[in-house]
Amino acid sequence: MNVVETIEQSVIQTENLQFYYDTHHALKDINLKFEEKKITALIGPSGCGKSTFLRTMNRMNDLIPGVKTEGAIWIGKENIIESSIDPVELRKKVGMVFQHASVFPFSIYGNIAYGPRIHGERNKKVLDEIVEENLRAAALWDEVKDHLDQSATGLSGGQQQRLTIARTLATKPDILLMDEPTSALDPISTAKVEELIQTLKEHYTIIIVTHNMQQAARISDFTAFFLNGEVKEYGQTATIFNNPLNSETKDYIAGKFG
Amino acid sequence: MSAKRKDQLATAGLYVIVGIIITVLAGLLGFVFVKGVPQLSWQFITSPPQIFKEGGGVGPQLFNSFYLLVLTLIISVPIAIGAGIYLAEYAKDHWIIRCIRVLIEVLSSLPSIVVGLFGFLFFVLYMGWGFSILSGAFALSVFNLPLLVRVIEQSIHNVPKSQREAGWALGFSKWETITTIILPAALPGIVTGIILASGRVFGEAAALIYTAGMSTPIIDFTNWNPLSPTSPLHPFRPAETMAVHIWKINGEGIMPDAAAISDGAAALLIISILFFNFTSRFIGNLLFKKMGAN
Numbered sequence: 001m002n003v004v005e006t007i008e009q010s011v012i013q014t015e016n017l018q019f020y021y022d023t024h025h026a027l028k029d030i031n032l033k034f035e036e037k038k039i040t041a042l043i044g045p046s047g048c049g050k051s052t053f054l055r056t057m058n059r060m061n062d063l064i065p066g067v068k069t070e071g072a073i074w075i076g077k078e079n080i081i082e083s084s085i086d087p088v089e090l091r092k093k094v095g096m097v098f099q100h101a102s103v104f105p106f107s108i109y110g111n112i113a114y115g116p117r118i119h120g121e122r123n124k125k126v127l128d129e130i131v132e133e134n135l136r137a138a139a140l141w142d143e144v145k146d147h148l149d150q151s152a153t154g155l156s157g158g159q160q161q162r163l164t165i166a167r168t169l170a171t172k173p174d175i176l177l178m179d180e181p182t183s184a185l186d187p188i189s190t191a192k193v194e195e196l197i198q199t200l201k202e203h204y205t206i207i208i209v210t211h212n213m214q215q216a217a218r219i220s221d222f223t224a225f226f227l228n229g230e231v232k233e234y235g236q237t238a239t240i241f242n243n244p245l246n247s248e249t250k251d252y253i254a255g256k257f258g
Numbered sequence: 259m260s261a262k263r264k265d266q267l268a269t270a271g272l273y274v275i276v277g278i279i280i281t282v283l284a285g286l287l288g289f290v291f292v293k294g295v296p297q298l299s300w301q302f303i304t305s306p307p308q309i310f311k312e313g314g315g316v317g318p319q320l321f322n323s324f325y326l327l328v329l330t331l332i333i334s335v336p337i338a339i340g341a342g343i344y345l346a347e348y349a350k351d352h353w354i355i356r357c358i359r360v361l362i363e364v365l366s367s368l369p370s371i372v373v374g375l376f377g378f379l380f381f382v383l384y385m386g387w388g389f390s391i392l393s394g395a396f397a398l399s400v401f402n403l404p405l406l407v408r409v410i411e412q413s414i415h416n417v418p419k420s421q422r423e424a425g426w427a428l429g430f431s432k433w434e435t436i437t438t439i440i441l442p443a444a445l446p447g448i449v450t451g452i453i454l455a456s457g458r459v460f461g462e463a464a465a466l467i468y469t470a471g472m473s474t475p476i477i478d479f480t481n482w483n484p485l486s487p488t489s490p491l492h493p494f495r496p497a498e499t500m501a502v503h504i505w506k507i508n509g510e511g512i513m514p515d516a517a518a519i520s521d522g523a524a525a526l527l528i529i530s531i532l533f534f535n536f537t538s539r540f541i542g543n544l545l546f547k548k549m550g551a552n
């Protein structure tokens with residue numbers, strides 16, 4: 001692996017990270033540092049372990065029977081794969097957005113207020129503020145402010161995706177993991193979500209999986225190229241796209257496989 | 259034959275099948291209503307039956323049917339939801355669990371008369387509850403639980419995995435995810451299960467004859483103290499339901515207007531089922547809105 005630039009201010013760092021689905025060794029010795037308030041893109045062909053990697057960082061993989069994680073993932077001073085870390089608390093700090101917007105079949109308001117309410121916020125006024133603030137942050141407020149009580153399932157795909165982003169923001173995470181957040185969206189919605197992701201960088205450290213090379217080039221500061229469960233190359237996005245050191249990276253970016 | 263032609267034929271076939279079903283249903287309902295609705299009056303709905311004379315009603319039986327239903331649901335719904343959650347969310351794929359599933363399937367097709375006799379031996383005699391509403395409610399719970407558990411497990415299971423993951427990713431614990439996301443999303447299916455089970459309670463006679471009994475003592479509808487023996491709410495009194503009553507007067511009714519009463523009771527029973535059906539859907543929707551946290 002070639003780390004082109006050394007990252008100074010890392011908030012997340014993985015150390016010899018291994019991950020197994022039963023006997024399948026899905027992540028092999030991953031050593032990555034993610035910089036604070038930057039966007040890092042994870043690219044690579046289908047099945048190379050991008051989602052698996054993302055899901056080790058908020059311990060979503062814990063919920064799959066028979067998996068094993070080794071090594072370390074440091075977030076701040078804590079190794080979050082240790083059993084003393086409560087994954088439920090961790091997931092409040094490390095939010096996740098999925099490929100298919102999974103809005104709850106409740107109202108728009110209910111979708112956002114849900115997390116804070118379950119986490120103990122009861123004050124209606126505070127909840128109202130949280131809903132407005134996060135819908136604004138997700139660039140959805142103007143489109144939905146007049147029908148917050150309508151079912152969220154009636155929104156368009158792009159609106160639903162921005163709603164799930166707002167919903168994630170409402171639990172006040174520091175880190176946002178996004179797994180192909182725009183792959184189910186049309187170009188216009190994609191553009192809106194991309195724009196949103198870039199504004200979010202001001203407050204959040206973002207790691208995004210994408211199959212769209214232009215997207216990775218457009219929005220990310222750093223890029224990691226995954227292949228067969230390994231990181232083949234990692235560095236500044238401009239470097240990875242313009243002067244990749246690794247021939248496989250070059251071929252993948254050039255569209256020769258994947 | 260072209261694909262289009264096949265499509266037309268299949269569509270026509272489906273319409274015919276649906277037509278037959280609707281005709282049979284409408285015919286049945288129409289028959290019951292045409293014969294039964296003219297018998298209905300406020301007096302019929304509220305007064306007790308007469309044994310020898312004309313002009314008796316089915317008031318206590320109507321009340322018993324609803325009361326038994328409520329008791330049965332109070333007993334069986336929480337158990338069924340618990341079991342459904344366990345099977346859908348917690349149970350591992352283990353041979354014991356597979357055995358339990360097979361058992362539930364077998365139990366759900368158990369003839370109601372068998373459940374009735376079991377209830378007689380266990381609740382009436384062994385527990386010493388006699389012929390009583392409580393014995394009946396427990397027997398019907400036994401009768402309904404397998405069906406309810408299966409329907410509830412299925413509707414929980416049908417909630418997409420993405421909803422669960424969304425809940426976990428928001429930092430909800432497994433239990434919070436189940437109670438605040440999965441159960442509300444499964445609610446329409448759960449309500450359907452409860453309605454199906456309730457239809458069986460309203461219509462059930464065989465399981466009740468040996469448990470809730472075939473008589474109703476004189477009850478005083480102004481006395482709502484459940485501990486008093488003349489109170490309608492007293493759980494240890496025998497309680498003949500509408501369905502049992504229809505069955506009984508058709509077999510041994512000696513009042514001169516037995517046929518008319520049976521017709522009226524049948525219509526009333528169906529109306530009750532429809533009424534319950536609509537109210538439970540309505541309540542289900544309200545609950546869904548409330549759980550949806552608006």
Ligand SMILES: Nc1ncnc2c1ncn2[C@@H]1O[C@H](COP(=O)(O)OP(=O)(O)OP(=O)(O)O)[C@@H](O)[C@H]1O
Pocket residue numbers: 021024026044045046047048049050051052053064
């Ligand atoms: N739940 C699971 N159980 C067993 N193996 C799995 C599971 N999920 C993924 N895998 C395997 O782990 C490897 C990595 O999968 P992963 O989903 O992380 O790939 P990915 O890079 O996200 O692919 P894609 O771009 O198609 O989303 C694949 O070989 C996949 O078959």
Ligand SMILES: [Mg+2]
Pocket residue numbers: 050051052179
């Ligand atoms: Mg993936």
